[in-house]
Amino acid sequence: MPLLTALQHFAAQHPALTVVFVGIFGACIGSFLNVCIHRMPKGESIITPGSRCACGKPIPFWLNLPLVGWLSLRGQARCCGIPISVRYPLVELITALLFIASWIMLPGPKAALACIFLPLLILLAGCDLDDMMVPDAPNFALVGTGIIFSMLAPSLHNETGHPIEVINRIHALGDSLIGVAAGTALVWWIRTIGTVLAGREAMGEADIILCAGIGAYCGWQGALFCLFGGSVIGVITALPALISAKIRGSEYEGIVPFVPSMAAAGAIWFFRGPELLLAWHNWVAS
Numbered sequence: 001m002p003l004l005t006a007l008q009h010f011a012a013q014h015p016a017l018t019v020v021f022v023g024i025f026g027a028c029i030g031s032f033l034n035v036c037i038h039r040m041p042k043g044e045s046i047i048t049p050g051s052r053c054a055c056g057k058p059i060p061f062w063l064n065l066p067l068v069g070w071l072s073l074r075g076q077a078r079c080c081g082i083p084i085s086v087r088y089p090l091v092e093l094i095t096a097l098l099f100i101a102s103w104i105m106l107p108g109p110k111a112a113l114a115c116i117f118l119p120l121l122i123l124l125a126g127c128d129l130d131d132m133m134v135p136d137a138p139n140f141a142l143v144g145t146g147i148i149f150s151m152l153a154p155s156l157h158n159e160t161g162h163p164i165e166v167i168n169r170i171h172a173l174g175d176s177l178i179g180v181a182a183g184t185a186l187v188w189w190i191r192t193i194g195t196v197l198a199g200r201e202a203m204g205e206a207d208i209i210l211c212a213g214i215g216a217y218c219g220w221q222g223a224l225f226c227l228f229g230g231s232v233i234g235v236i237t238a239l240p241a242l243i244s245a246k247i248r249g250s251e252y253e254g255i256v257p258f259v260p261s262m263a264a265a266g267a268i269w270f271f272r273g274p275e276l277l278l279a280w281h282n283w284v285a286s
């Protein structure tokens, strides 16, 4: 592939400039994610109409540039002065930083797949935080793409040991399917037991699909980590509100944001899963 070779050549010649380009690319994807987070839970099209202010006026493209647009407007719409949520630049910044981290920290094929896996996680987390509603399409897309890409890039599951390429692909497909099965089963059991014990629905169906999707990309260890690591992250983020409710002597009424916490844990595992496992082994053994 001459284009790929040219890109690799450029990246080797200008590493710093490449990081800047990767960041800009990430910010643009983040900008599109903002549109999806705003529209998907409402069942609106993510293609048409073009970007619009809350007052209905179309937004010109130069005010819509990722990060720069929000900063130049100081968080207020030019047309009507309505405040623009800080979520917009935040999603763009997080996506840009994650893309740069993938580029620097991950091997080639995995860095490319990070450009699909991580935006889907940000989208699902954003929808849950914004609307407490997780759309099915990107959630199932996570499962589907995870299974397909495992076959196309077996290095995603570190299945590169066999000299026959097809065997590596079959092994990686197996890892992915076991990850889906483990993610589905784990959340289903916790949900069932939790619902019986708590007397109300403990986890949603979206949690099951998300855990399966992370399993598809990261195998059963990743599914397990996203569940238990996600619980820890969820409790830590809910802790300030819990403590302040305790101090005021009132009942804690918030909920633990489980989808964003699971997504964060899934991303952590995607970057450094095997190293975490090794650190854990060493810690237990010492």
Ligand SMILES: [Zn+2]
Residues within 6 Å of the ligand: 053, 054, 055, 056, 057, 077, 078, 079, 080, 081, 082
């Ligand atoms: Zn407006």
